[in-house]
Amino acid sequence: MKLARFFFFIFGIVTLTLGVALTLKANLGAGPWDALTAGAARTFGFTVGTWVIINGVVLLFVNAYLLQERPQFLAGITFVLIGLLVDFWLLKVLGDWQPQGIILRAGVLLAGVALLAFGISMYLQSQYPVNPIDNLMIALHKRFHVNLMVAKTVAEISALVFAVLLKGPIGAGTLIVAFTIGPLIQLSYQPLHQLLQRFGS
Template sequence: MKSIITRIVYYVIGLALLGFGVSLTIKAEFGTGAWDALNVGLTKTIGLTVGSWVFIVGIVLIALNAILIKARPDFLAVITIFLTGVFIDSWLLIVLEDFAADGFASQLITFIGGILSLSFGIALYIQAKFPLIPIDNLMISIQKRLGVSLGTAKTIGEISALIVAFLFSGPIGLGTLIITFTIGPLVQFFAPRLQNKLQT
């Protein structure tokens, strides 16, 4: 394992890329990931920013994860969800504020770029071995509990979130289904390659 400084760099860059990917999928208006659809739906129906809901929903999941595995809440994960929320709001409200994907081709390119950035960001930041986003902690818990691959565990979590997002009228579309069934395999593709590089 490389130095703590290198791990911090992987952690921050990974979360920044994750936030960028989420923002691109939202901007593509092609259907977001299930969890992001929930956060966008909450923003539209209640208010606050998408990043704020990432933080709030994350707090709820930290408590839920603790109950499910009968352990103390992962309080350090608050830092991770805070940074993730800040990155998403920074991309959406500052960097990409005036960006619009006009036309199907532009939407598709933006959407694909979002998926790749999102999955690579997840695979990168989890290698730093710092507190996980509660959503990804759920993925790891499912992997360990059911003995399935990381990709399969991620897909199970996404499908569960999809059901909740539907109840909150989130922006669910064809893109949502694509993300639901591709984000897991993509994380599974990137993760071992990044792990090997980080440990060299």
């Protein structure tokens, strides 16, 4: 079971980071958090992956404050790996490639969203430390006693506001990501859970 969980963790993060890279490459608008990191990279320099790590560190302490707990430093493994792999896909694999034409770009965006949702569902199965972005929803839920949907919405809107201020890639794709990522994660979560149980049995 431990080996299966490790595989799900690694493969999930590899998949979700490819999804992030594709949504950014589509240039139709990325999800709020990815638009925030891309906007920060464009405004202040450094790579998108570096800003994934910086945001992870900040949120690590924000979540600890909200939950009145010690920072979950083991989560650093998760967001550092995500940051490194986002840069790997954007800089090494996809490089200067830029899809042309609205149909191809839309296809790349949809493929990116699907991979992102599948990857998140997969890595969450591992029960390894959760990325602080994903944990922020839980922290807001527990601190302010709001339901998870409200907590998730507050977190996404907060990221969107900063993304707009930093001139991140906001567009129609941002709405597509915002409204489809949750249902797609839900759709793939149970089948992946059953698959993990089969691997671990």
